[in-house]
Amino acid sequence: MTDPADKRLPAPLRKLLPAELQALCAVAPCTRGELLFAQGKKPTRMLYVTAGEVVLQRMGRQGESVVLQRSRHGFIGEASLDSARYHCDALVITSGAVIAIPMDAIKRSLAADSAFASRWIAMLNHEVKRLRAQCERLSLRGVKERLLHLIETEGGEGRLPLGSGLKSMAAELGVTHEALYRAVAELEKHGRLRRRENCLVVVGGV
Amino acid sequence: MTDPADKRLPAPLRKLLPAELQALCAVAPCTRGELLFAQGKKPTRMLYVTAGEVVLQRMGRQGESVVLQRSRHGFIGEASLDSARYHCDALVITSGAVIAIPMDAIKRSLAADSAFASRWIAMLNHEVKRLRAQCERLSLRGVKERLLHLIETEGGEGRLPLGSGLKSMAAELGVTHEALYRAVAELEKHGRLRRRENCLVVVGGV
DNA sequence: CGTACTTTTGAATCGCATCAAATCTGGTGG
DNA sequence: CCACCAGATTTGATGCGATTCAAAAGTACG
Numbered sequence: 001m002t003d004p005a006d007k008r009l010p011a012p013l014r015k016l017l018p019a020e021l022q023a024l025c026a027v028a029p030c031t032r033g034e035l036l037f038a039q040g041k042k043p044t045r046m047l048y049v050t051a052g053e054v055v056l057q058r059m060g061r062q063g064e065s066v067v068l069q070r071s072r073h074g075f076i077g078e079a080s081l082d083s084a085r086y087h088c089d090a091l092v093i094t095s096g097a098v099i100a101i102p103m104d105a106i107k108r109s110l111a112a113d114s115a116f117a118s119r120w121i122a123m124l125n126h127e128v129k130r131l132r133a134q135c136e137r138l139s140l141r142g143v144k145e146r147l148l149h150l151i152e153t154e155g156g157e158g159r160l161p162l163g164s165g166l167k168s169m170a171a172e173l174g175v176t177h178e179a180l181y182r183a184v185a186e187l188e189k190h191g192r193l194r195r196r197e198n199c200l201v202v203v204g205g206v
Numbered sequence: 207m208t209d210p211a212d213k214r215l216p217a218p219l220r221k222l223l224p225a226e227l228q229a230l231c232a233v234a235p236c237t238r239g240e241l242l243f244a245q246g247k248k249p250t251r252m253l254y255v256t257a258g259e260v261v262l263q264r265m266g267r268q269g270e271s272v273v274l275q276r277s278r279h280g281f282i283g284e285a286s287l288d289s290a291r292y293h294c295d296a297l298v299i300t301s302g303a304v305i306a307i308p309m310d311a312i313k314r315s316l317a318a319d320s321a322f323a324s325r326w327i328a329m330l331n332h333e334v335k336r337l338r339a340q341c342e343r344l345s346l347r348g349v350k351e352r353l354l355h356l357i358e359t360e361g362g363e364g365r366l367p368l369g370s371g372l373k374s375m376a377a378e379l380g381v382t383h384e385a386l387y388r389a390v391a392e393l394e395k396h397g398r399l400r401r402r403e404n405c406l407v408v409v410g411g412v
Numbered sequence: 413c414g415t416a417c418t419t420t421t422g423a424a425t426c427g428c429a430t431c432a433a434a435t436c437t438g439g440t441g442g
Numbered sequence: 443c444c445a446c447c448a449g450a451t452t453t454g455a456t457g458c459g460a461t462t463c464a465a466a467a468g469t470a471c472g
Contacts, residue, residue: 058342066345068338079334081327087335110324117323118316121287124330128285129293131337132274136264138344139272139380141461142427165450174345179428181452347429349460371418385460387420 010050012074013099016123018116021109026100030054036076036090036098043080045100049073052096053163055171058088067171069134072163078127081106094164138174143183146173148192151202158202216256218280219305222329224322227315232306236260242282242296242304249286251306255279258302259369261377264294273377275340278369284333287312300370344380349389352379354398357408364408 008027009017017025027050030036036047036054049071056069056076068088069076076090081103110117137149150173151160162169170180184200187193194201214233215223223231233256236242242253242260255277262275262282274294275282282296287309316323343355356379357366368375376386390406393399400407 056338066342068342079331079338082331083335088338110327111320114317114320114323117320117327121316121323121327121330124327124334125285125288128330128333128337129289131334131341132262132285132294135337135340135344136272136274138341140266167450176429177450178430178452182428185452347459373418382461383419384421384462387418388460391420 009099010048010073013048016116016119017101018109018113021101021105021116024101024105027097028100029095029097030092031095032092034092036092037086039087039089040085043077043083043086044103046075046081046103046106047077047090048075048099048101050097050099052092053094053168054096054098055091055093055168056088057091057171065171067168070163070168070172072161075123075127078124093168143173143175143179144187146175147180147183147187147200148202151200155200155202160200162198162200215305216254216279219254222322222325223307224315224319227307227311227322230307230311233303234306235301235303236298237301238298240298242298243292245293245295246291249283249289249292250309252281252287252309252312253283253296254281254305254307256303256305258298259300259374260302260304261297261299261374262294263297263377271377273374276369276374276378278367281329281333284330299374349379349381349385350393352381353386353389353393353406354408357406361406361408366406368404368406 009022009025013025014022030052032052037043039058050073053070053072054076055067056071057065057067059065070093077086077088080086110120133153137146137153140146140149150169151158154160166180166184167177170177173180175183184193184195188195192203194203215228215231219231220228236258238258243249245264256279259276259278260282261273262277263271263273265271276299283292283294286292316326339359343352343359346352346355356375357364360366372386372390373383376383379386390399390401394401398409400409
């Protein structure tokens with residue numbers, strides 16, 4: 001059904017990118033601790049995570065890191081298309097792989113291929129909605145509510161895969177890992193949540 | 207210098223929209239308490255706030271409202287371009303005016319005019335960055351830090367205009383209005399902040 | 413002039429951050 | 443294989459800061 005040459009690219013990219021860009025995609029492994037790009041650097045490649053886990057983070061004035069996004073599958077820094085510099089760091093939390101696409105090739109294709117531009121706009125629209133949901137989540141008081149909101153919005157069917165444990169998730173929720181561990185324990189005790197095969201599962205459908 | 211017919215449109219829209227869409231723009235007043243659109247409704251017009259203040263909000267399960275965005279000048283619900291339904295409410299907080307553009311006309315222009323599509327993508331990129339900054343802000347502990355972050359990122363030159371008072375701002379910061387009033391008072395007492403002509407001004411440029 | 417809203421201050425309570433420490437885990441090298 | 447280490451997980455105690463509830467004073471607007 002699918003061309004063997006396409007097998008290296010995940011389905012979302014095959015649907016999104018025109019053929020000439022798919023040919024330019026370069027898969028590369030990335031290892032824990034690696035900095036895919038750094039704040040202030042000039043964007044030259046658009047990156048797409050296919051395996052492992054990457055976080056976008058920015059340093060506060062006290063040197064504390066604030067996690068802006070956690071990605072296990074999808075573009076990172078897609079809004080840097082027309083930026084002169086990155087405004088945050090991309091750090092690999094769990095080793096995996098990324099696909100790199102030359103930024104200028106994307107720009108050329110967007111200008112020439114209006115159907116591609118429409119799909120790109122749809123992707124950005126989706127990202128905007130995801131970010132609004134994250135803002136909504138961070139506005140909730142209470143770790144438990146934030147956690148349940150995360151599972152509902154990001155998980156499918158009340159299931160959320162835990163990539164590299166709860167710790168990086170805690171940062172995304174804007175709470176300490178201790179608080180998150182306690183919240184998970186309490187929700188499990190009350191039977192509202194279960195941990196199964198590296199997933200969090202909400203029990204009472206509500 | 208400028209054509210009299212263009213005077214009704216703000217500069218950002220004149221720069222963004224192609225002529226045929228500018229001709230379709232309809233300015234309409236909106237009054238406090240008005241619901242510009244409601245969650246679940248089908249988007250037919252793209253809205254741009256030119257005066258007053260509008261908030262995007264969603265109701266929590268306890269009936270408490272969570273503010274996703276506060277807009278005094280710019281598009282609202284721009285990510286609903288390809289959505290079947292709105293995912294939040296748009297409520298007018300301070301009476302003003304909005305510009306409405308037919309959604310299908312925008313879609314047609316985006317498909318036909320690749321330069322316009324590029325400008326639209328740039329606008330979405332900007333919005334994504336703004337939302338990431340908001341997530342970063344909501345991850346900060348302490349009302350004072352959030353407030354200073356807001357003034358730094360959204361205000362120009364350390365000045366942030368207060369549209370309709372601090373109360374709607376408190377919701378955007380994810381804190382109670384009491385906490386925000388106290389934070390402002392304390393920052394003023396320590397000389398780090400001043401209130402001037404309906405603006406918040408950071409004193410010690412950091 | 414009255415009504416509705418914002419602004420302001422106060423007191424009590426609660427949840428989370430913080431600091432600390434023990435256990436568990438997977439992976440590395442001897 | 444075992445010792446060992448780094449990091450994740452878990453539990454405990456304490457304090458701070460925000461929420462919450464309450465109430466008063468200021469302010470805009472019809």
